[in-house]
Amino acid sequence: MHLVWATHGRLPLILPHGEADLYECVRLEATKLRLEVLAIGGIEDHVHLAIRLPATRTIAEIMKQIKGASSHHMSQVSPDGFFKWQEGYGAFAFHTSLTPRIIAYIENQKTHHANGELLAALEESDEEAPLSNNFVREDAGEAWLEARYFNASP
Template sequence: MRYKHNKVSVYLHFVWTTEDRLPLITPDIERDLYRCVQEICLTHHCEVLAIGGMPDHVHLLLKMSPTISMAMLMKEVKGGSSRFVSERLKPGEWFRWRAHYGVFSVTPKDRERIRHYVQNQPAHHADHDLIESAEQSEIETDG
């Protein structure tokens, strides 16, 4: 079988935290922060399927583009969004992400379940969801 175009179908679930896990993602900036993250992803041809989080971390489910690496995407997302918050949403206030992040591959079969998990973070945290526990241990052991 011949393909005229590359076919890439890679779904990833990213998780990253604020510096020292401080509750810096307040309700007054949350929506604009997520919009900024989404715009950065779109600039790099990544399709955002879900974004959500808590005051100290963000979850992002997306379809990756073959034109950018995971590491470069996270550098762009974290750098661009922290500048956006510090310069536009809360000028003069300190906002920084922790250097590390977690990334997990998502099968097509699990995509909808992970999308729901990402979009419903407060409920999952109230239930102490097992996915969160696994992600937390991955992030904490990475540094």
């Protein structure tokens, strides 16, 4: 599962000196949820996370826990005490044959953004998604990706 979520208003709140700390917090929360983390990456306004999703967990509970814990942690260590995520997130299921490509995409986020080499569908969360709450299927030979955008608001 490939998850992506953004800072509140896409503000550049993920500062270089706090990025590793944020990713470690995300990794620790994922471990508490018994998730296998495949990759974590992002830039100053959003995070990508690839995990193996066990049948015993829902995406909603995972995102609530990871976003909640990381927002709380970052608010504690932020110089001005402000850190907030947007309400929703994007979740993308991908065929196992795409795992190396997804991991590379996440681990090289800074390069992709600097060079404008983005996969637009993988950069959107619910607030930016033109197909909000719809599934998207992209075929690439035998490989496939399904996307669903979620908003935590009722």
